[in-house]
Amino acid sequence: MSVFALGLNHTTAPLDLRGRFAFTLEQIAPTLQGLRERLVPFGRSPAAEAAIISTCNRTELYCAAEPHLMRPALEWLAGVGGIGADALTHHAYVLQGSEAARHAFRVASGLDSMVLGEPQILGQMKQAVREADACGMLGSTLHQLFQRSFAVAKEVRTSTEIGAHSISMAAASVRLASQLFEDLRETQVLFVGAGEMIELAATHFAARSPAKIAVANRTLERGEKLAMRFGAEAMRLSDLPARLHEFDVIMSCTASSLPLIGLGAVERALKARRRRPMFMVDLAVPRDIEPEVAQLGDVYLYTVDDLSEIVQGAGEKRQAAVAQAEVIIETGVQSFVHWLDQRGTVPLIRALQAQTDDWRSTEIARAHKLLARGENVDAVLDALARGLTQKMLHGTLTELGSAAPAQREQLSETVSRLFLRGPEPRGAAFPLDENGEAL
Numbered sequence: 001m002s003v004f005a006l007g008l009n010h011t012t013a014p015l016d017l018r019g020r021f022a023f024t025l026e027q028i029a030p031t032l033q034g035l036r037e038r039l040v041p042f043g044r045s046p047a048a049e050a051a052i053i054s055t056c057n058r059t060e061l062y063c064a065a066e067p068h069l070m071r072p073a074l075e076w077l078a079g080v081g082g083i084g085a086d087a088l089t090h091h092a093y094v095l096q097g098s099e100a101a102r103h104a105f106r107v108a109s110g111l112d113s114m115v116l117g118e119p120q121i122l123g124q125m126k127q128a129v130r131e132a133d134a135c136g137m138l139g140s141t142l143h144q145l146f147q148r149s150f151a152v153a154k155e156v157r158t159s160t161e162i163g164a165h166s167i168s169m170a171a172a173s174v175r176l177a178s179q180l181f182e183d184l185r186e187t188q189v190l191f192v193g194a195g196e197m198i199e200l201a202a203t204h205f206a207a208r209s210p211a212k213i214a215v216a217n218r219t220l221e222r223g224e225k226l227a228m229r230f231g232a233e234a235m236r237l238s239d240l241p242a243r244l245h246e247f248d249v250i251m252s253c254t255a256s257s258l259p260l261i262g263l264g265a266v267e268r269a270l271k272a273r274r275r276r277p278m279f280m281v282d283l284a285v286p287r288d289i290e291p292e293v294a295q296l297g298d299v300y301l302y303t304v305d306d307l308s309e310i311v312q313g314a315g316e317k318r319q320a321a322v323a324q325a326e327v328i329i330e331t332g333v334q335s336f337v338h339w340l341d342q343r344g345t346v347p348l349i350r351a352l353q354a355q356t357d358d359w360r361s362t363e364i365a366r367a368h369k370l371l372a373r374g375e376n377v378d379a380v381l382d383a384l385a386r387g388l389t390q391k392m393l394h395g396t397l398t399e400l401g402s403a404a405p406a407q408r409e410q411l412s413e414t415v416s417r418l419f420l421r422g423p424e425p426r427g428a429a430f431p432l433d434e435n436g437e438a439l
Helices: 015-020 025-042 067-081 085-091 098-108 120-134 140-159 169-180 196-206 220-229 237-246 263-272 291-295 308-343 346-372 377-402 405-419
Strands: 002-009 049-054 058-065 093-096 188-192 212-217 233-236 249-252 278-282 299-303
Touching (some): 002 067, 002 098, 002 140, 025 049, 025 067, 025 120, 049 120, 058 140, 067 085, 093 098, 098 140, 120 140, 140 308, 169 278, 169 299, 188 237, 196 212, 196 220, 212 220, 212 237, 237 263, 263 291, 346 377, 377 405
Parallel strands (some): 188 212, 188 249, 212 233, 249 278, 278 299
Antiparallel strands (some): 002 058, 049 058
């Protein structure tokens, strides 16, 4: 059993390619089932464990399976995104064993994010793990990997300054909007969507007391719930084209598979606004706003990738804490690898226990027969003990007797360490014949 991770993120793949591999929470379970069905013909052992983490910055597939399943898993993921395996390989990373664990721990701790130390990714990982567990794809190995990653992330948060003064995408958007509009208190702001990112963005903008806030969401009830928090207006998503011109600032982040705001709608809005500028932020992957909108003269459109320079600027101020966080992560990686190595001995341990149980049953059955015939109890017990010890030592003594001279010394040391307790015996560690040769 091996642990491996296949993924692409904001550093390896452009936004539109990441959009091909974006999954909503509702899509994760059926997608994982599809992976299981894909890997069944290749499996020589119990079904693979798997989990998918999908955010605006990354899509990652974590598996606990035999190493030979990495290539089929990569081909399956490429097929889901509608591209060739070679094309995906050009933009993806494939990590195995300790490297996969290190990556998972760094992601959970916010060290692999566009915003260094951002906390949202930890919640997204936990949600993804719950989805994998609910559909029966999370076994003991991945459970250990993710629980340890959460524990490491918690220690990084509490023991370092990695998350101090972090600038999120929402805060960066407010900063950019402030550069375009002289006073945000005179602006009208529209949020499209009602998820965690929009909620965070609304919190940042509401602190600047804009003239008006509105929330447009596919489900009106959920939009109303978020709008009430900020004294905002809730509107239906279907009303968006007709009312787009009312807003100076538009932030969108939904799970839609197609753009919600098209070029034509923005052109009409600009005409109604008499060319007054519009500030637009598209935090969705796939895009919520058609990319051609960025070509319009009075529109300032930013995507998650466009915001990277701003947030990285803030991240550089916290690089001193990264080294400390990496030490914590490395300790966690070594602990997980040790646990994983120990898991590799489980089949052998089970086989040994089964073998000794068989020997014990055989000797007890023989002892019962001797007692039933009226044999002396002490003699029966002695025969039982001798029978067990002979069975346990037979294979070892045979190996010692047949070992080549070059191997015998090392084998003797191993046998002594396994079987001999107390002071080192003066004689040989194994029986000798009359010529001094090992039996």
